[in-house]
Amino acid sequence: MNLFVIGLGLIGGSMAIDIRNLNEDFRIFGIDNNPDHLDEALTLGLIDEKAEFDELHKADMVIVSVPVNAALKVVPEVLEKVNDEALVIDVGSTKSNICSLLSEHPRRRNFLATHPIAGTEYSGPSAAIPNLYKGKTNIICEVEKTAFKLQEKAMKIFYDLGMRIRYMEPNAHDKHIAYVSHLSHISSFMLGKTVIEKEKNERDIFDMAGSGFESTVRLAKSSPAMWQPIFELNKENVIETLDEYIQNLQQFKDLMEKEDFDAIYREMADTNRIKDILKGISIKTT
Amino acid sequence: MNLFVIGLGLIGGSMAIDIRNLNEDFRIFGIDNNPDHLDEALTLGLIDEKAEFDELHKADMVIVSVPVNAALKVVPEVLEKVNDEALVIDVGSTKSNICSLLSEHPRRRNFLATHPIAGTEYSGPSAAIPNLYKGKTNIICEVEKTAFKLQEKAMKIFYDLGMRIRYMEPNAHDKHIAYVSHLSHISSFMLGKTVIEKEKNERDIFDMAGSGFESTVRLAKSSPAMWQPIFELNKENVIETLDEYIQNLQQFKDLMEKEDFDAIYREMADTNRIKDILKGISIKTT
Numbered sequence: 001m002n003l004f005v006i007g008l009g010l011i012g013g014s015m016a017i018d019i020r021n022l023n024e025d026f027r028i029f030g031i032d033n034n035p036d037h038l039d040e041a042l043t044l045g046l047i048d049e050k051a052e053f054d055e056l057h058k059a060d061m062v063i064v065s066v067p068v069n070a071a072l073k074v075v076p077e078v079l080e081k082v083n084d085e086a087l088v089i090d091v092g093s094t095k096s097n098i099c100s101l102l103s104e105h106p107r108r109r110n111f112l113a114t115h116p117i118a119g120t121e122y123s124g125p126s127a128a129i130p131n132l133y134k135g136k137t138n139i140i141c142e143v144e145k146t147a148f149k150l151q152e153k154a155m156k157i158f159y160d161l162g163m164r165i166r167y168m169e170p171n172a173h174d175k176h177i178a179y180v181s182h183l184s185h186i187s188s189f190m191l192g193k194t195v196i197e198k199e200k201n202e203r204d205i206f207d208m209a210g211s212g213f214e215s216t217v218r219l220a221k222s223s224p225a226m227w228q229p230i231f232e233l234n235k236e237n238v239i240e241t242l243d244e245y246i247q248n249l250q251q252f253k254d255l256m257e258k259e260d261f262d263a264i265y266r267e268m269a270d271t272n273r274i275k276d277i278l279k280g281i282s283i284k285t286t
Numbered sequence: 287m288n289l290f291v292i293g294l295g296l297i298g299g300s301m302a303i304d305i306r307n308l309n310e311d312f313r314i315f316g317i318d319n320n321p322d323h324l325d326e327a328l329t330l331g332l333i334d335e336k337a338e339f340d341e342l343h344k345a346d347m348v349i350v351s352v353p354v355n356a357a358l359k360v361v362p363e364v365l366e367k368v369n370d371e372a373l374v375i376d377v378g379s380t381k382s383n384i385c386s387l388l389s390e391h392p393r394r395r396n397f398l399a400t401h402p403i404a405g406t407e408y409s410g411p412s413a414a415i416p417n418l419y420k421g422k423t424n425i426i427c428e429v430e431k432t433a434f435k436l437q438e439k440a441m442k443i444f445y446d447l448g449m450r451i452r453y454m455e456p457n458a459h460d461k462h463i464a465y466v467s468h469l470s471h472i473s474s475f476m477l478g479k480t481v482i483e484k485e486k487n488e489r490d491i492f493d494m495a496g497s498g499f500e501s502t503v504r505l506a507k508s509s510p511a512m513w514q515p516i517f518e519l520n521k522e523n524v525i526e527t528l529d530e531y532i533q534n535l536q537q538f539k540d541l542m543e544k545e546d547f548d549a550i551y552r553e554m555a556d557t558n559r560i561k562d563i564l565k566g567i568s569i570k571t572t
Contacts (some may be wrong), residue, residue, distance in 0.1 A: 117496045137493050179481050180495040184502040187477050187555065190534040192560040194527065195465050197534075205563050207423050207452050209466040210403045214468040214564055215501045221561045224554035232547045241480065242539045246532060248483075249477040253528045259527050261518045267475065267511035274478040275507045276501055277491050 004051060004062045006031040006074060008041040009226075011091055012065030013128025015161070016046045021130065022160045030053065030077060040125040053107060056081040061089070061153065068092040071228035072101055079107040087150040091116055093177065094233040095141045095170040109147040112154050114171065115139045117161060117181070123223040134162035139171045139177075179235035183228060185219045186238070194221035290337060290348045294316045294327040295512075296405060297377055298351030299414025301447070302332045306447045315341065326567065340486055342367035347375070347439065355515035356376040361414040365393040373436040377402055379463065380519040381427045381456040395433040398440050401425045401459065402449060402465070409509035420448035425463075429457045464523035469531060471505045471513060472524070478506035562563060 003019060003026050005012045018027055030047030032038045036190075056062065059082050071092050078088050078103075089112045090098055099113050106257045114165045118136040120127065137211050143151060158165060187266050195217070205213075231238055257264045289305060290314050302314050310506045316333030318324045319470050338404050342348065345368050350361050364374050365388075376384055379446045383505050385399050404422040408414065429437060444451060454462075483505070485491045491499075517524050541549045 003290050018487045045525055068541065117494060119496065119498065131389060139494070140309070162495075163536065170354065176485070176490055176494050179484050180491055180499050183480065186497050186535070186538060188502055189474055189557050190469065190531060190538055191473050192557045193553065194469065195533050196557065196560065196563075198465050198527075198530065199462070204462055205466055208403060208425070208462050209449075209563075210356050212405065212407075213466050213470050215504050216474055217560055217564065218501050219498050219555075220557050221564065222554070224558065226375045226546055227554060228551040231542065232545075232549060235542060239442065239542050241484075242535060242542070244484065245476060245480045246535050248538065249472070249528060249532050249535070251523060252472060252476060253532065254367075256517060256521060256525050256528070259518075259521070265510045268378060268506075268508070268513060269478065271478045271482065271506050271512065273476050274482065274503055275484075277495075277532040278503065280508065 001026045001060045002029060002058050003027070004029045004031060004056060004059045004064065005047065006064045006078065007070075008046055008125045009065065009123050009223075010127040010132075011116070012063055013041060013044075013046045014118075014124050014132035015063055015065065015091075015131070016041075017128055017171040018133065018161050019157065020045075022090050025209060029059070037125050044125055044128070046125060046128055052124050053077065056086075057083055059083075059086050060085045061157075061258045064088065064090045066092075067226050067229045068094045068097070071098055071280040073177075073228045075102065075111065076105065079105060079110060081145075081238075081265050082107075082110065084110075086110055087112065087153050089114055089154060093181065095139075095228045096233035099142055099170040103145075108145055110150065112143070112146045112150065112153075112159075113170065115141075115177070117177075121218055121221040122271060125224060127156055131162070133158075136163055137166055139166050139168050139173055141168055143157045143167055174234050175237050178241045181236050182230060183221060183241040186231075187243060187245065188217050188219035189222075192217040228241055287312045287346045288344050289313070290317060290342060290345045291293055291333065292348065292350045293349065293356075293365065294323050294332055294414075295409050295509075296413040296415075296418075297402070298349055299327060299330075299332045299339035299411050300404075300416070300418035301349055301351065301377075301402075303414055303416045303418065303449050304329075305443065311565060315345070320483040323411050330411055330414070331396075331510045332414055333412055333475045338418070339363065339367060342372075343369055345372050346370070347373045347443075350374065350376045350527075352378075353512050353515045354383070354519050355379045359385055361388065361397065362391065365391060365396060368393075368396065370396070373398065373401075374437050375400055379467065379516045381459045383519050385428055385456040394431055396436065398429070398432045398436065399427040399456065400444075401427075402444075403463075407507040407569045409505055409512060417448070421456075422449055423452055424449040425452050425454050425459055427454055427459055430454055434499060458545075460520050461523050464520055464527045468516060468520060468524050469527040471508060472517075472528060473531065474503050474505035475508075 027049045029051035030041050116138045118132050291302050314333045315337035316327050402424045404418050
């Protein structure tokens with residue numbers, strides 16, 4: 001079985017590690033437009049050999065794990081080059097654009113649109129880790145458009161990685177994910193920005209910040225190369241979530257200015273039920 | 287040595303655990319206006335016995351770890367009741383109010399204003415854990431107003447707990463801490479609120495949220511009873527940080543609406559240097 005992984009960062013690299021460990025008969029080929037990343041992936045043992053687009057005819061399976069705007073160019077090109085039995089999977093964080101783009105593609109049946117909800121704030125081949133996907137959700141869009149035999153092939157891999165499958169429409173996916181993932185990243189980046197701007201003396205941040213600050217700004221370490229295209233391709237939904245978030249913050253500030261601290265207490269007490277929701281996430285991921 | 291701990295939650299309880307483990311000759315008395323918490327603290331071994339305000343004349347040292355508004359009532363009352371050699375420490379997250387209130391107090395020399403920057407999102411006696419303070423910063427305000435012998439007594443305890451000391455003016459403390467702690471909590475609470483409001487179906491949050499969401503909303507589990515008074519007593523500074531945070535978010539939204547994704551990339555890339563700052567915090571706390 002020949003597996004091609006295009007884009008050898010955190011997501012593609014981590015998938016390669018687990019697939020390799022679970023399937024001795026897989027030969028893993030790597031493609032990346034950054035030659036340093038490709039060398040690194042080879043040295044780290046994420047891939048068996050470096051490859052080119054022209055070799056894609058040998059592929060039984062292709063995982064495309066590149067920024068979401070790049071995927072819009074790469075996936076159609078891959079579909080042109082693979083053979084008729086090959087499975088092509090994309091794993092990007094937005095799904096409407098790629099699904100629309102490919103809706104009438106003659107090789108649509110070879111393609112499976114997925115979003116494995118897993119990651120860390122690190123990037124590049126050295127960020128790849130084993131078991132990243134264990135217990136995580138994989139959202140699959142428009143499953144009915146993929147050939148049944150290829151669906152089965154993909155599911156076998158996802159189950160082996162320990163993932164739970166959830167099926168969604170691309171538009172619903174993009175709307176929900178804006179709230180539970182994309183907004184968290186903006187909130188974190190802007191929090192980091194606000195503090196850095198104010199605390200010109202970084203020593204003060206070092207000395208005074210505790211684990212709470214660390215946890216809320218962790219995502220501000222994330223890769224702009226990955227996230228800028230996500231925000232671009234999910235623009236409408238992200239703007240809507242940002243709007244609501246800003247309104248809630250503004251309302252909190254108004255309550256502060258009016259000194260309505262009873263209302264502020266209630267705001268916090270009402271939101272405390274996030275505890276139960278987070279408990280669900282923890283149980284899922286451990 | 288008789289130590290009284292007033293308020294047996296996360297902060298006071300964790301301090302009691304470490305002081306107990308390090309000093310066999312301490313007898314620890316607990317006071318709490320919640321009788322259930324007091325019983326729990328006794329059962330958990332955080333304290334040796336339950337006590338009342340009228341017994342404070344026996345105290346060599348008193349730690350007041352109650353919500354910051356309650357401290358404004360409790361600390362003066364404690365200072366009235368203790369003997370002339372006793373040390374009274376408060377550990378609240380705002381320092382200007384308590385320092386102003388006590389500036390002319392006849393027992394001012396018995397009082398030390400501190401803010402150990404440590405905690406978790408949990409509360410109550412059962413949240414108390416050993417080694418919470420190891421490697422953390424303790425900010426001490428107006429140290430010169432405390433009797434030298436009592437300063438020494440306090441420092442011995444803080445060093446034993448593994449804390450690093452930093453001296454600051456109360457107003458500077460309240461301003462900086464609004465950025466690196468209080469704002470993180472509001473950002474987290476409002477993020478939790480925005481998502482809960484939208485995702486009426488909690489199943490969707492469970493299924494779609496990953497570790498990034500978990501990390502950014504973790505602080506939304508925090509106790510309103512502790513945080514409402516902090517926001518109230520640090521009102522001006524908190525409003526200022528909120529203002530700047532909202533402006534940064536609004537500007538990000540404007541860039542999204544103008545489709546200036548190059549600028550969005552730069553915003554994120556500029557904020558990425560938070561990595562180095564967080565590295566500093568991690569080194570400090572591990």
